Structure formats: structure tokens, C-alpha cells
Amino acid sequence: MTDTPIEITAHPTISAIAPEDWDACACPEARDGRPFDPFTTHRFLKALEDSRSVGTGTGWQPRYLTAVQDGQIIAVAPLYAKGHSQGEYIFDHNWAHAYESAGGRYYPKLQIAVPFTPATGRRFLTRPGHEATGMSALIQGAVQIAADNNLSSLHATFCTEAEAIAGAEMGLLGRIGQQFHWVNDAYTDFEAFLGSLSSRKRKNMRKERAQANAFGGEIVSLTGDQIKPEHWDAFWLFYTDTGNRKWGTPYLTRSFFRCAHETLRDDMLMVLAIRDGQPIAGALNFIGRDTLYGRYWGCLEHHACLHFEVCYYRAIDYAIQHGLAKVEAGAQGEHKLARGYLPVATHSLHWFGDAGFRDAVERYLVAERDAVDHEIEVLTSYGPFRKSHREEQQ
Known part of the structure; x- marks a missing residue:
């Protein structure tokens, strides 16, 4: 040296x-x-x-x-x-x-x-x-x-x-x-994760997932080239809705998502709830070597438990399927505790x-x-x- x-x-x-x-x-x-x-x-x-x-x-x-x-x-x-x-x-x-x-x-x-x-x-x-x-x-x-x-x-x-x-x-x-993170205890699938929960929490989680998936459409998870420019048009509306309510003015510009599509889409997982061919809610995650990072959520329509499904449960699904060690769910939110995300x-x-x-x-x-x-x-x-x-x- x-x-x-x-x-x-x-x-x-x-x-x-x-x-x-x-x-x-x-x-x-x-x-x-x-x-x-x-x-x-x-x-x-x-x-x-x-x-x-x-x-x-x-x-x-x-x-x-x-x-x-x-x-x-x-x-x-x-x-x-x-x-x-x-x-x-x-x-x-x-x-x-x-x-x-x-x-x-x-x-x-x-x-x-x-x-x-x-x-x-x-x-x-x-x-x-x-x-x-x-x-x-x-x-x-x-x-x-x-x-x-x-x-x-x-x-x-x-x-x-x-x-x-x-x-x-x-x-x-x-x-x-302090934040809330979900840790993958070598689960083989989501059911194996549910098996680690108390009976009451396991029953409640299954109920939430059923309610969310009954919103009248489908939920898709997209990465890389599966993410199209039109998906960003929808996501920008979700992001600005959340930004206007939480911060007054969104931090990121519309141009950021155009740049992200060009250079970052392989680093991202976008989860969209689509009804009648139109995205109505979505979450954006970033993919690390051993961690999935939950970043942004927004919606144009409110449906029971859809937030939990799109943001938290689909992130856990992805982490298990791809052998990731944990999911970081971002700042704040004690409601994450009941969804299996513990404080760190x-x-x-x-x-x-x-x-x-x-x-x-x-x-x-x-x-x-x-x-x-x-x-x-x-x-x-x-x-x-x-x-x-x-x-x-x-």
C-alpha cells in the first residue's frame, strides 16, 4: 500500500x-x-x-x-x-x-x-x-x-x-x-413463509391477499424489457398522487423515469394492478444483489388491501422466487410489522x-x-x- x-x-x-x-x-x-x-x-x-x-x-x-x-x-x-x-x-x-x-x-x-x-x-x-x-x-x-x-x-x-x-x-x-425489513429464512414459497406466522396472523394475511386480488383485474410483475414506456406514463400518475399528498411536491421529475427506462430498467421491479386494460395502482422496487428495495407506491383507485399486496406481499413473493435475502420496505410505516417486516x-x-x-x-x-x-x-x-x-x- x-x-x-x-x-x-x-x-x-x-x-x-x-x-x-x-x-x-x-x-x-x-x-x-x-x-x-x-x-x-x-x-x-x-x-x-x-x-x-x-x-x-x-x-x-x-x-x-x-x-x-x-x-x-x-x-x-x-x-x-x-x-x-x-x-x-x-x-x-x-x-x-x-x-x-x-x-x-x-x-x-x-x-x-x-x-x-x-x-x-x-x-x-x-x-x-x-x-x-x-x-x-x-x-x-x-x-x-x-x-x-x-x-x-x-x-x-x-x-x-x-x-x-x-x-x-x-x-x-x-x-x-429504525426501518422495517423482511428477512428470507430460506423459505421455499410464500406458503412456507406463512407457516412461520402465528395462526391468527397467517389467517389475516391470507384474507388480505384474497381481498386485494378480488379488485376486478390482474396484478403483474415486470422487470427489464418487460417494462414499456407506457407503463411509466401510468406510474408517473401514481407517483405524483403520492408525492402531492406526502411531500407537497414530488421529489423526482418526469424526466427521471425516462432516464430510468433507458439505463435502470434491469435494476427495477414494477408491480402493476391493471383493471380493464388500465393500470390503476403500482409499486416500484429496485433489485440489489441480495436485497429488494421497495421505493414508490401510488394509486388512482382505492381497493381493500391492494396496497399491502402490491407493495409488500408481491415483494416477498419475488424475493423468495429469486433467492434474495431480504426486502427493505423504505421509511416509516408500523403497519408493515403485521405483514412480516420487522424493525431494524x-x-x-x-x-x-x-x-x-x-x-x-x-x-x-x-x-x-x-x-x-x-x-x-x-x-x-x-x-x-x-x-x-x-x-x-x-
Whole structure:
């Protein structure tokens, strides 16, 4: 391993970085198959940028980091200058309010993240063999950029647990949150999964699936070239309906789905409910090497339990059929618990330029961590699985 200096550069567009150089750090495993997740690939981040879902006027200004040593890019990170805290799913609005109430300027801040994507994955992306050196260089470089520009803070959200541990050793503050994930216990089919549930939960799940599939049409699962441009026309209506109700304004532009059709459709599973030849509801998932990531849901008509079937049960079906280890169902939603999705911890890292504010946040995080740990323990005890099955997993 060389000990020559490492040069950190922030780039305003991912097009300034060759896809092969970025992906050699972001997803080296993809040389012999799928990436662990598609969200940090060059093609995904470029689709966000080309579609103007990020960039000028969005509050997500790209500053992609590269770490170069001996003429080779050894590490990269998806860094953004943020003008707000929207689209992050690990919320710091209270921190922003407290900082500005004390006379500070919280925004802009720096964010190492995948925009609009609450999915755990590596955020400090390194070539094999450069893991420790690359991550350290990226963190030092990002902190230096924040300090040199008098920015309030730096955040890395939905990082891996290993990155959270390493980042804490480098002086960053660790934070945990909670999501609901379904874990594949080597089930042979959906009936085998049902067999792991308590009798009452198993009966309720069968009832929900029967109600959903009686909506008067068919439910189809599409991937790759099975997804046609007209399917995106329908899905855009679903997405905007949900976005308008949840966020006021949808995060992604219509152009993102056009870009996704061109470069990402092999990474996606679209589940559509179709009645009289017209899609009336749908869910979009992304396919990783061992995980299915549930991302977007929307509908034009409301039918009993259709949401559960299209979003959760069809995702479980796909994961079982394709030997995937788990399904990540995205942010929030305790209703997922009854559908077999159990709470798990998520991780983030934080740096603050003001020492006093950092100390205050650190005290808050200790108390929050205890509360989240307790909540995960309590929620897990209310899961739908048979007691004997839970004991087997412990």
C-alpha cells in the first residue's frame, strides 16, 4: 500500500468522473453480477442529475468527491450541498431550528447520501484494498470543505453499520434510526413463509391477499424489457398522487423515469394492478444483489388491501422466487410489522463545526439511541411470527 499523498476533489457533475472509475469504487462486485444496490452506481446518480431531480433549484447541489492517489481514483462519495432537509428521511429539522434560534446559519450543509432514497448502503465508496485509507480521506476531505466554507455541518445518511463504527472512531457522531425489513429464512414459497406466522396472523394475511386480488383485474410483475414506456406514463400518475399528498411536491421529475427506462430498467421491479386494460395502482422496487428495495407506491383507485399486496406481499413473493435475502420496505410505516417486516436499526454520521452545538447534539443522540433501541425491542415482540420461530432465530 502506497503512502503517497491523496488529492480530494469536489466535482459539480458526475459526468466529470468516468463511469468505470466511479463504479470501480461504488460497486466493484458488479463485475460478476448485480451491485449490492444500484443507488450509488454512476447510472443511478447520473439519472438523478440528467433529469434535474437534483441540481440548481432543487436544494441538492452535487459536489461528488473523488480521492486520487498515484493517478488513480481510490474512493468516491455522493456529496451534495443542501439548502434544506427534504428528501433525506433521517430528519434534522429540530437541529436546524435550534441552531438558527441561537443565531447560526444551518443551511447550506453538506450531505453524503443518495437523494430521496432511504436505503442502507455504503456511502464511502472505495476500491478494494483501499477501504480504510479511502474512507478516512473522504471524511477528512468533506470535513475540510465544510470548515473552509464555514458550513454548519456534514452528514452521511443510511450508511452501513461498519461505516458508522469506523466514522465514530474518526470523531463523527453516530445516530441510529429504525426501518422495517423482511428477512428470507430460506423459505421455499410464500406458503412456507406463512407457516412461520402465528395462526391468527397467517389467517389475516391470507384474507388480505384474497381481498386485494378480488379488485376486478390482474396484478403483474415486470422487470427489464418487460417494462414499456407506457407503463411509466401510468406510474408517473401514481407517483405524483403520492408525492402531492406526502411531500407537497414530488421529489423526482418526469424526466427521471425516462432516464430510468433507458439505463435502470434491469435494476427495477414494477408491480402493476391493471383493471380493464388500465393500470390503476403500482409499486416500484429496485433489485440489489441480495436485497429488494421497495421505493414508490401510488394509486388512482382505492381497493381493500391492494396496497399491502402490491407493495409488500408481491415483494416477498419475488424475493423468495429469486433467492434474495431480504426486502427493505423504505421509511416509516408500523403497519408493515403485521405483514412480516420487522424493525431494524439504520445508521448515520454527523459532524458539526460549532463545538458547543456538537456537544448538545451528542447528548441528544445518547438519549435518542436508548429510545430507538427500546422501540425496536418492543416492536419486534409484537411481530407476527410464532413464538417457536422467534426463538429459533435468536
